Amino acid sequence: MDGNGRWAKQRHMPRTVGHAKGSAGVRDLVKACADQGVRYLTLFAFSTENWGRPSDEVSTLMGLFIQYLEKEMKAMQAEGVRLQVLGDISAFPEELQQRIHAAQNATVHNHTITLNVAANYGGRWDIVHAVQQWAQAHPGASAQQLTEQDLAQHLSTAGMPEVDLLIRTGGESRISNFLLWQVAYAELYFCDVLWPDFDVQQLNQAFAWFAGRERRFGAVPAV
Ligand code: IPE
Numbered sequence: 001m002d003g004n005g006r007w008a009k010q011r012h013m014p015r016t017v018g019h020a021k022g023s024a025g026v027r028d029l030v031k032a033c034a035d036q037g038v039r040y041l042t043l044f045a046f047s048t049e050n051w052g053r054p055s056d057e058v059s060t061l062m063g064l065f066i067q068y069l070e071k072e073m074k075a076m077q078a079e080g081v082r083l084q085v086l087g088d089i090s091a092f093p094e095e096l097q098q099r100i101h102a103a104q105n106a107t108v109h110n111h112t113i114t115l116n117v118a119a120n121y122g123g124r125w126d127i128v129h130a131v132q133q134w135a136q137a138h139p140g141a142s143a144q145q146l147t148e149q150d151l152a153q154h155l156s157t158a159g160m161p162e163v164d165l166l167i168r169t170g171g172e173s174r175i176s177n178f179l180l181w182q183v184a185y186a187e188l189y190f191c192d193v194l195w196p197d198f199d200v201q202q203l204n205q206a207f208a209w210f211a212g213r214e215r216r217f218g219a220v221p222a223v
């Protein structure tokens with residue numbers, strides 16, 4: 001979800017206004033995904049690198065996250081949204097951690113769509129953490145025994161399908177430490193639209209593009 005800061009700058013407003021506008025649009029996008037049969041949507045809300053931003057911006061992002069969990073709970077329940085947070089949340093303020101746990105528990109039986117919010121998340125962190133978790137679950141095991149499947153089962157996305165479509169807004173053509181392992185065969189969609197302007201119509205454009213892709217997963221084209 002890139003481009004909030006630039007969106008605000010273009011309007012001579014503080015970056016935080018861009019974050020607020022960007023977060024306000026999320027509900028409609030989640031609903032549009034659910035309506036179109038998307039079963040898993042992962043939003044990159046806060047990376048392990050974002051701590052390096054000015055402290056007022058970091059606290060605004062935390063505040064927006066808390067607000068989102070508070071305000072959206074009713075809609076998430078009504079629409080069957082299961083919320084999961086991917087990332088090391090132990091670094092977050094106590095209040096936010098509690099709200100995250102409460103929201104995850106409250107929505108655990110919803111199954112229309114799973115909304116993963118990646119927060120204090122990094123793809124490299126996810127992989128290293130998975131190896132550590134695997135080693136902990138298999139005391140005395142040699143690393144030689146570790147398979148791709150084992151590793152996948154200890155990622156934050158364990159049990160979920162791999163990524164089909166990755167959308168990055170804001171004009172950059174980078175992965176920026178998002179779901180590194182999970183995007184191995186994803187279709188990558190980079191668009192110039194800044195995140196606060198990325199609406200359902202934009203989403204549908206991305207889906208239309210995705211529908212035209214031929215996915216071979218390393219094999220030869222089907223005849
Ligand atoms: C949102 O966009 C990213 C986060 C949610 C942290 P940016 O804040 O990176 O916006 P730009 O790239 O400065 O425009």
Ligand code: MG
Nearest residue numbers: 002003004170
């Ligand atoms: Mg950015």
